[in-house]
Amino acid sequence: MVTITDISKACGVSRATVSKALNGASDVSPETTKRVRETAAALGYLPNATARALKMGRSYNVGVLFSDTTGGGISHEYFSRILESVKAEAERLGYDITFISKDLGRLSMDYYEHAKYRSCDGVVIASADFQDPAVIRLATSEIPTVTLDYSFDSRSSILSDNVRGMEELVRFVHAKGHRKIAFIHGELTSVTQKRLASFRRTCAELGIPVPAEYVRPAVYHDPRSSGLATRALLALEERPTCILFPDDLSYLGGMSELERNGLSVPKDMSVAGYDGIPLSQVLRPRLTTYQQGAEQMGKEAARLLIEQIEKPDTWIPQQITVEGRLLEGSTVIDIG
Amino acid sequence: MVTITDISKACGVSRATVSKALNGASDVSPETTKRVRETAAALGYLPNATARALKMGRSYNVGVLFSDTTGGGISHEYFSRILESVKAEAERLGYDITFISKDLGRLSMDYYEHAKYRSCDGVVIASADFQDPAVIRLATSEIPTVTLDYSFDSRSSILSDNVRGMEELVRFVHAKGHRKIAFIHGELTSVTQKRLASFRRTCAELGIPVPAEYVRPAVYHDPRSSGLATRALLALEERPTCILFPDDLSYLGGMSELERNGLSVPKDMSVAGYDGIPLSQVLRPRLTTYQQGAEQMGKEAARLLIEQIEKPDTWIPQQITVEGRLLEGSTVIDIG
DNA sequence: TTGTATGCGTTATCAT
DNA sequence: ATGATAACGCATACAA
Numbered sequence: 001m002v003t004i005t006d007i008s009k010a011c012g013v014s015r016a017t018v019s020k021a022l023n024g025a026s027d028v029s030p031e032t033t034k035r036v037r038e039t040a041a042a043l044g045y046l047p048n049a050t051a052r053a054l055k056m057g058r059s060y061n062v063g064v065l066f067s068d069t070t071g072g073g074i075s076h077e078y079f080s081r082i083l084e085s086v087k088a089e090a091e092r093l094g095y096d097i098t099f100i101s102k103d104l105g106r107l108s109m110d111y112y113e114h115a116k117y118r119s120c121d122g123v124v125i126a127s128a129d130f131q132d133p134a135v136i137r138l139a140t141s142e143i144p145t146v147t148l149d150y151s152f153d154s155r156s157s158i159l160s161d162n163v164r165g166m167e168e169l170v171r172f173v174h175a176k177g178h179r180k181i182a183f184i185h186g187e188l189t190s191v192t193q194k195r196l197a198s199f200r201r202t203c204a205e206l207g208i209p210v211p212a213e214y215v216r217p218a219v220y221h222d223p224r225s226s227g228l229a230t231r232a233l234l235a236l237e238e239r240p241t242c243i244l245f246p247d248d249l250s251y252l253g254g255m256s257e258l259e260r261n262g263l264s265v266p267k268d269m270s271v272a273g274y275d276g277i278p279l280s281q282v283l284r285p286r287l288t289t290y291q292q293g294a295e296q297m298g299k300e301a302a303r304l305l306i307e308q309i310e311k312p313d314t315w316i317p318q319q320i321t322v323e324g325r326l327l328e329g330s331t332v333i334d335i336g
Numbered sequence: 337m338v339t340i341t342d343i344s345k346a347c348g349v350s351r352a353t354v355s356k357a358l359n360g361a362s363d364v365s366p367e368t369t370k371r372v373r374e375t376a377a378a379l380g381y382l383p384n385a386t387a388r389a390l391k392m393g394r395s396y397n398v399g400v401l402f403s404d405t406t407g408g409g410i411s412h413e414y415f416s417r418i419l420e421s422v423k424a425e426a427e428r429l430g431y432d433i434t435f436i437s438k439d440l441g442r443l444s445m446d447y448y449e450h451a452k453y454r455s456c457d458g459v460v461i462a463s464a465d466f467q468d469p470a471v472i473r474l475a476t477s478e479i480p481t482v483t484l485d486y487s488f489d490s491r492s493s494i495l496s497d498n499v500r501g502m503e504e505l506v507r508f509v510h511a512k513g514h515r516k517i518a519f520i521h522g523e524l525t526s527v528t529q530k531r532l533a534s535f536r537r538t539c540a541e542l543g544i545p546v547p548a549e550y551v552r553p554a555v556y557h558d559p560r561s562s563g564l565a566t567r568a569l570l571a572l573e574e575r576p577t578c579i580l581f582p583d584d585l586s587y588l589g590g591m592s593e594l595e596r597n598g599l600s601v602p603k604d605m606s607v608a609g610y611d612g613i614p615l616s617q618v619l620r621p622r623l624t625t626y627q628q629g630a631e632q633m634g635k636e637a638a639r640l641l642i643e644q645i646e647k648p649d650t651w652i653p654q655q656i657t658v659e660g661r662l663l664e665g666s667t668v669i670d671i672g
Numbered sequence: 673t674t675g676t677a678t679g680c681g682t683t684a685t686c687a688t
Numbered sequence: 689a690t691g692a693t694a695a696c697g698c699a700t701a702c703a704a
Contacts, residue, residue: 001452003681014691019683029689046445050395050455051681053386054696061434074423080416087410087435094441096454098397098434099423105430109382116337118432119386223618252618259620279615282559282588284595339697350675355699365673387697390680 002043010039022047053119062090062305063100063120065111065138067128076221076249077277078294079127082148085298086124093306095121102134110134112141122305124148126298130190144312146305148297149191151319156308158301159321162191165290166198166244168326169272172288173242174206177336178270181208182240184229184254186220186247195274199244211238220246223253230254234261241270241335248273248280248289266333276327288329293322338379346375358383389455398426398641399436399456401447401474403464412557412585413613414630415463418484421634422460429642431457438470446470448477458641460484462634466526480648482641484633485527487655492644494637495657498527501626502534502580504662505608508624509578510542513672514606517544518576520565520590522556522583531610535580547574556582559589566590570597577606578668584609584616584625602669612663624665629658 004018011018013032020028021036053059064086066074074080090097100114100123107117111134115123122144128135130150139145139152151157173181183199186192196215203210213236218225226245230253233240245251251273255265263269265285273280276291300320308315340354347354349368356364357372389395400422402410410416426433436450436459443453447470451459458480464471466486475481475488487493509517519535522528532551539546549572554561562581566589569576581587587609591601599605601621609616612627636656644651 001681004683005681015681016683016692017690019681020690023683027689032689046449046452048390048455048681049453050386050389051696052683054384054390054680054698055682055684057696059386074410074416074420077413080410084410087437091435091437091440094443096434096440098432099427101423101427104427104432107430113382116382117385119384249615249618252615256618256620279585279588282585282592284592337697340699341697351698352676352700353674355697356674359699363673368673384697387680388699390682390696391698391700393680 001048002045003048004045006043007036007040007045010043011036057119059119059121060094061096061098061118061120062302062309063115063118063123064097065100065123065125065128065135067101067111067132067135077279078247078275078292081277081294082126082298082301085295086126086302087298089299089302090306093302095302095306097124100138111138112143115143121309122146124301124305125150126301144305144308146301146308148301150189154317156304156318157320158297158304159319160191160292160297161321161323162194163198165274165292165324166195167202169244169274169288169290170199170202170206172326172328173244173270173272173332174208175336176270176332176334178242178332179208180214180238180240181210181242181244182214182216182233183210183244184216184218184226184233184246184250186218186250188217192246214240218246218250221249223250223256225253226250227253227257230257234258234263239269242332243269243271245271245273248275248277248287251280251287266331270332270335272329272332276324280329281327285330287327288331289327290324291327292324297322337384338381339384340381342379343372343376343381346379347372395455395457396430397432397434397454397456398638398645399451399454399459400433401436401459401461401464401471403437403447403468403471413615414583414611414628417613417630418462418634418637421631422462422638423634425635425638426642429638431638431642433460436474447474448479451479457645458482460637460641461486462637480641480644482637482644484637486525490653492640492654493656494633494640495655496527496628496633497657497659498530499534501610501628501660501662502531503538505580505610505624505626506535506538506542508662508664509580509606509608509668510544511672512606512668512670514578514668515544516550516574516576517546517578517580518550518552518569519580520552520554520562520569520582520586522554522586524553528582550576554582554586557585559586559592561589562586563589563593566593570594570599577671579605579607581607581609584611584613584623587616587623602667606668606671608665608668612660616665617663621666623663624667625663626660627663628660633658 008015008018021033126148147157216229218229273287273289276289280287280289340351344351344354357369462484483493552565554565609623609625612625616623616625
């Protein structure tokens with residue numbers, strides 16, 4: 001490993017001067033700077049991020065928390081798209097990313113401890129159980145954080161517009177003449193509560209009744225549970241004419257249940273998903289769904305976090321809402 | 337931040353003793369060890385991975401290279417499953433993972449330089465262009481590496497069994513009576529070459545002719561290109577009775593093309609995918625496909641890499657082949 | 673058994 | 689404009 005000491009010897013200057021020259025300090029002569037940089041390049045010098053971090057108290061490394069409650073977190077398209085864009089934006093700004101987790105080998109630590117252990121300059125909290133004390137500890141610590149789809153007090157967050165998304169879906173379905181709309185929702189997280197409230201409110205505004213049996217619980221990203229919920233809806237005396245699923249993937253469970261009952265989409269039953277993952281648009285018929293701006297959310301999260309890291313004095317907590325858009329698809333038939 | 341110095345003051349012993357006690361050295365009295373550890377816990381001490389790494393020359397941090405040629409790498413289910421399992425196994429063994437990329441902020445470096453910059457103890461190379469000089473430099477450097485789905489000389493690698501997978505698929509289809517089998521393949525990577533060779537060899541063994549026009553190029557994970565290839569196959573005078581797609585996702589492109597032509601699967605056309613992602617088993621009819629052992633591949637990759645890191649003297653390069661399994665599904669009809 | 677001294681590679685302060 | 693020196697937090701060879 002070639003260090004600044006090697007360069008200093010090769011150039012016949014002190015290590016301090018080398019360091020300054022490499023970092024473009026103004027108090028070193030242009031000639032020396034040039035000479036130092038050239039030999040650095042010639043020797044194949046690379047700064048050592050570890051030593052730098054130790055000295056400066058800044059690691060240029062941000063943690064990403066992806067504790068998937070439902071199992072398989074990263075492998076859900078929505079989250080992997082967010083991860084991908086967080087990564088891209090962080091790297092663009094000169095930061096590496098490291099995963100934060102509980103229990104590293106024999107070391108047993110919580111998220112906060114893990115982040116400190118790795119000297120993360122900040123953490124993006126995505127896909128976590130926000131009731132978990134370990135998550136709360138991290139989010140209320142002195143470590144800069146940005147959360148996705150959840151807001152902690154006095155902290156920055158990126159929110160997908162669940163209220164608007166659900167409202168748009170309901171209004172779209174309503175405009176197609178539907179009055180019996182069922183909603184299969186995911187676990188009762190804050191996201192779910194927003195969608196549920198928006199569903200009920202929009203229906204109320206449109207004068208659509210929402211029988212209790214039209215609202216059924218399921219599990220996000222779990223086609224099986226949505227399939228069961230679909231079966232329950234089909235067993236009702238008064239079937240809905242349209243079913244809203246918790247997410248696009250879950251619709252697949254409903255889809256097979258519908259087929260098993262000889263119902264074809266959208267002729268016999270209209271449906272809509274949520275997320276707008278690529279899969280939804282490659283299905284036939286194309287799924288009606290609300291596409292969340294995952295890429296933009298990840299990008300904004302990284303941007304906001306790093307802004308907070310680099311300008312802690314002028315920083316104020318911010319809630320950024322990222323709007324998505326309705327993908328009309330062809331799974332909602334006009335029964336007007 | 338509480339350091340060993342704080343503990344040493346609180347305990348009235350030297351920092352060296354604290355360090356030893358914390359690391360369970362045998363040359364420190366049980367009483368002192370106990371006292372040191374208790375005050376460490378009381379003070380909320382956390383080891384500083386950065387300082388430790390600088391001193392020991394070991395970061396307990398492994399890099400993961402996910403340069404997606406086709407764009408969107410992580411977000412493909414196959415790769416995100418691998419990432420997930422690499423992460424899980426590495427963490428189990430006490431290692432964190434960091435993404436390795438080109439160009440970090442203004443710093444312009446290649447993969448090797450990035451890995452050195454972050455003092456990675458090793459790198460898992462997944463989903464990369466193995467012809468890229470930057471990838472080759474990393475894989476032939478002194479940094480321990482494990483590659484997935486590609487072998488460099490004298491390096492460890494984890495291989496999915498593409499030869500066997502393709503052979504099983506072809507034999508299955510053949511057993512169902514098919515003699516006109518088309519193969520839409522992905523970009524010509526080493527993986528593709530293996531599948532292609534296995535396809536041709538197995539067909540030859542079974543006495544099935546493979547007309548040139550039955551082998552069509554497309555792009556992995558790109559439904560559109562597979563859709564076009566499907567269209568070309570349907571335009572042939574002598575249509576195949578079965579089409580093998582490059583991967584499960586790509587089949588969706590073929591699926592809609594088939595539907596557009598009024599062909600139903602498997603009645604009018606048999607099909608099979610590759611990968612065995614969850615989506616494939618939730619489609620109706622369930623897709624016939626070959627499920628790659630992504631989880632096991634990721635786990636083995638992490639295990640092998642860390643073994644090499646921790647026992648460099650007794651280590652020898654290893655190629656581990658992870659077998660998958662045929663998922664029969666219902667998209668290949670029996671025309672025997 | 674415990675403590676002293678040193679260095680990992682870097683940056684920052686303060687002389688020169 | 690340049691250099692000597694110290695410090696970041698930790699682990700270790702060696703002395704006591």
